[in-house]
Amino acid sequence: MELAQIRMFKTVANLGSVVQASAALHCVPSNITARIKALESELKVSLFYREGRGLKITSSGEVFLAYAEKILALTEEAKRAVDPSSEPSGTLRIGAIESSATSRLPPLLTKFHAQLPNVELQFKTGTWPQLLEDIHQHRLDGAVIAVDINRPFLNSATFLLEDLVLISSMSSQPINTVNDLDGKTIFMWPEPCPYRVTLETWLSKNNVISPITSIASYGTIIGCVSAGSGVSLVPKGVFEQYQHGMGLVGYEFAELEPIENRIIWRNDTGQFPALEAFIHMIKQDKPS
Numbered sequence: 001m002e003l004a005q006i007r008m009f010k011t012v013a014n015l016g017s018v019v020q021a022s023a024a025l026h027c028v029p030s031n032i033t034a035r036i037k038a039l040e041s042e043l044k045v046s047l048f049y050r051e052g053r054g055l056k057i058t059s060s061g062e063v064f065l066a067y068a069e070k071i072l073a074l075t076e077e078a079k080r081a082v083d084p085s086s087e088p089s090g091t092l093r094i095g096a097i098e099s100s101a102t103s104r105l106p107p108l109l110t111k112f113h114a115q116l117p118n119v120e121l122q123f124k125t126g127t128w129p130q131l132l133e134d135i136h137q138h139r140l141d142g143a144v145i146a147v148d149i150n151r152p153f154l155n156s157a158t159f160l161l162e163d164l165v166l167i168s169s170m171s172s173q174p175i176n177t178v179n180d181l182d183g184k185t186i187f188m189w190p191e192p193c194p195y196r197v198t199l200e201t202w203l204s205k206n207n208v209i210s211p212i213t214s215i216a217s218y219g220t221i222i223g224c225v226s227a228g229s230g231v232s233l234v235p236k237g238v239f240e241q242y243q244h245g246m247g248l249v250g251y252e253f254a255e256l257e258p259i260e261n262r263i264i265w266r267n268d269t270g271q272f273p274a275l276e277a278f279i280h281m282i283k284q285d286k287p288s
Contacts, residue, residue, distance in 0.1 A: 003075060005039045006068045008032045009047060013065050016054045066137055073138035077270045088273040089118040095131040095143035096123070098218055099195075100261055103237030104160065105144065112281055119274045129192065135266060141275050142265040144282075146194045146235075155267045159282055161258040163236040164195065165250040167243075169228040175251050178206045185230030187221045190214040194259055199233040202255060222246060235259070 011021040012032065022029040040047050047061035057065065076090065096105055101123070113121060126134070131143035136153065144159050168175055175181065181203065188196040196212070203210060213230070215221050221232050226246045239250045263282045265275060 001039065001042055002035075003072070005035045006071055008035050009039060009061075010065065010068045010072060012036065012048065012055060013057050013061065013068075016056070018055065069138050077272070080271050080273070083271075087118070088116045088277045090274060091120045091122060092274040092278060093122045093124075093139070093141045094278065095126055095134060095140045097128055097131070097145055097261075098125050098189075099146070099162070099235040099238050100144045100159070101125045102218065103235065103241045104162075104261070108281060108285060111285070112278060115281075116274065116277060119277075127190075127193070132264070135264060138266075141269070141272070142263055142278065144261055144263050146259050146261050148260065148262065149264060153266055153268060154264050156262045156264045157279060157283055159261040159263050162261050163252065163258050164198065164233055164256045165236050165239040165252055166231060166233050166256075167222075167225055167239055167248050167250050168231040169226055170247045170249050171228050172231075172249075174249075175231065178202060178208055178253070178255070181210050181231065182208045184210050186210050186212045187215050187224050187230050187232045188212050189218075189221075190216055195233055195235065198256060198259065202253075218242075222248070 008021065008025065011024055012018055015021050015024065018029045018032050018036075022032055025032070036047065043060075043064065045060040045064075046058050047064060048055040048057055050056075080090070094109075109121065109123065112119070124134075124140070128143075128145040128147050128149075131140065131145055132149060132151075134140040135143055136151075146162070149156070166175060166181075173180070186199070188199060190196075191214075200212070213224075215224070218234065218238050221234070222238075222242045224230060225232050226248060233256070236250075236252075239248065242248065243250065263279060265279065269275065
């Protein structure tokens, strides 16, 4: 088993095509096919099966993929550990929940790229359980989430305290107290969104009953609220991003305490200058 085989296998698994993998790896398709067949022979299992014009990974392939990602991540870590210059370079894979990804992180990502152009920054969004699993499986190097998670393999640091804003359409009746929400339709991200948990706790403490519609997109939530179909509780950064031109009004309540957003990363990554530089920037340049 060779690293080149493992890298080819992972690329085909991600792209679902030998032809696309050959373009990404700059080698001929026949070479990739032969190397994967040799890997399957060594492992004594099928890693892929053909579906239409593409390839689908088998259940055995899914198991091997998790190990392949760890092996390749450790290989990159080893290269960084013996690099005498240790200058930030290579690939840095960062994830974030959508609220931070769309409102708070873009200026920092732009600054990071300007200061460290040799770092290839790969970025993805997801729910906090998805991002946590991606870090656990070495698919991400770090992620910004809005929950405080204690895991043996994790380090974390505060990114910012995010205020919460209840939003409604300017054409709707004002919301002065939590009781004004009674019976109103509320649009929120699906569970286990921490902002939704805060809202549900607030409503429950005040015996307010309102139907909550799950929508996994702030753009769609904002559109529904702007149309007067209901209200939502969103991070202040999201409200500030969308408030102009959308006919929105925001309400802040003392009972709704800010939610801490945190950057999390594995504590066993060894020397990783690019990640260390990103975490340093997160700590030093928190959004106001």
